[in-house]
Amino acid sequence: MTLADLPHLSELQLHNVPITSDIPSPCSLTNVEISCSKIPFDFVAFLSGVPMLEYASFIELIGPKPHPSFDDSRDISNRPTIPLHRLQKLTFQWCRDVDYDAILRSITYPNSAKVSLVMKTSPTVLFSEFIPECLRTLLGSCSVLFLSLLEEDTQDIVILELHSPNSASYHLELNYTVVSRIPGLLPKKATTASSERIFKDLMKRGCSLRNLRRLKLVLPSLPSSRTLTSLLERSVDLEEIWVETNNARALITALELPVPS
Incomplete structure (x- = not known):
């Protein structure tokens, strides 16, 4: 299934359903919730095709592995800006191998929007x-x-x-795995x-x-x-x-x- 087959769809909620980032033009999506073991498409390409978007949540489900630190060396100066003037909330959770800096630099949204990033890393x-x-x-x-x-x-x-x-308002959440705490003993x-x-x-x-x-x-x-x-x-x-x-x-x-x- 591709989104190109559903040009009038306004709400999309998927749980472990394969989908591509092919966006019909025009696209009417306003509310998107996608959760699966590995989201198989380019987020920037997806967001560039949903100008009416108000709420979006992308969650990867299987045992989140530690994220690498951000690579700020990529040149994004020539990328066109993606206007999301209706955006109210954008959430990424456990999404691996994602350049959040590139995504946030590529889109514009109102000051009333809320952006949430939830990640996992090693304690070092x-x-x-x-x-x-x-x-x-x-x-x-x-x-x-x-x-x-x-x-x-x-x-x-x-x-x-x-x-x-x-x-906008930003929520950054980072999960560090630690040695199981034993009552009365401090963790390492x-x-x-x-x-x-x-x-x-x-x-x-x-x-x-x-x-x-x-x-x-x-x-x-x-x-x-x-x-x-x-x-x-x-x-x-x-x-x-x-x-x-x-x-x-x-x-x-x-x-x-x-x-x-």
């Missing part, structure tokens, strides 16, 4: 290596930033959400995505946070007070900070507040 890879190059500038100038680290038995889940008044240091490591990694990438207004952190443990102080010094326009953690002493020290007795 830095978080920032998975942030598409086109979003790293936004990371340095975003007004709202949410960072969360969830610890489960077999994985650490790092969630980064960022937004600015002149951009090399197999955990610690908050200290994440913060230092992001700041090393030149993230200035100069326009940051709102910061929300949900972390089992905060980075050191020194790292937090460096973060706050960069965030000169910060108006609101919301923190959920097991021990806030590092933040209290960084803010130079009296420690509660």
Whole structure:
């Protein structure tokens, strides 16, 4: 089956059904949900043929293997821009061998859109290596930033959400496989995505946070007070900070507040 056989289709939901990226012209698709073991087509080619698209979700189902880090060396300057003026939400989950940077650079969408990338990696890879190059500038100038680290038995889940008044909202989720945690024992240091490591990694990438207004952190443990102080010094326009953690002493020290007795 090809989409060329269904020119008037507006909604498409497929689960493990073979399909090609051949798009009829004109195409009326507004809602697309595709999940299978391996999505067998070119995403850029597909998106270029669905100008009415509002919602799209692409999920690969079988045991997601670690993604390679982004290759920013590809020349995409000569590619035509794909206008998706109605897009509200675009999601990629577990999609392997996909150049997200090339996809996001190739399409334009309204500031009200939400883009979600869910990936898996090994514990030795830095978080920032998975942030598409086109979003790293936004990371340095975003007004709202949410960072969360969830610890489960077999994985650490790092969630980064960022937004600015002149951009869409982005949700980046990275899953690190870890050694199974035994009650009373700490996991091996090399197999955990610690908050200290994440913060230092992001700041090393030149993230200035100069326009940051709102910061929300949900972390089992905060980075050191020194790292937090460096973060706050960069965030000169910060108006609101919301923190959920097991021990806030590092933040209290960084803010130079009296420690509660």
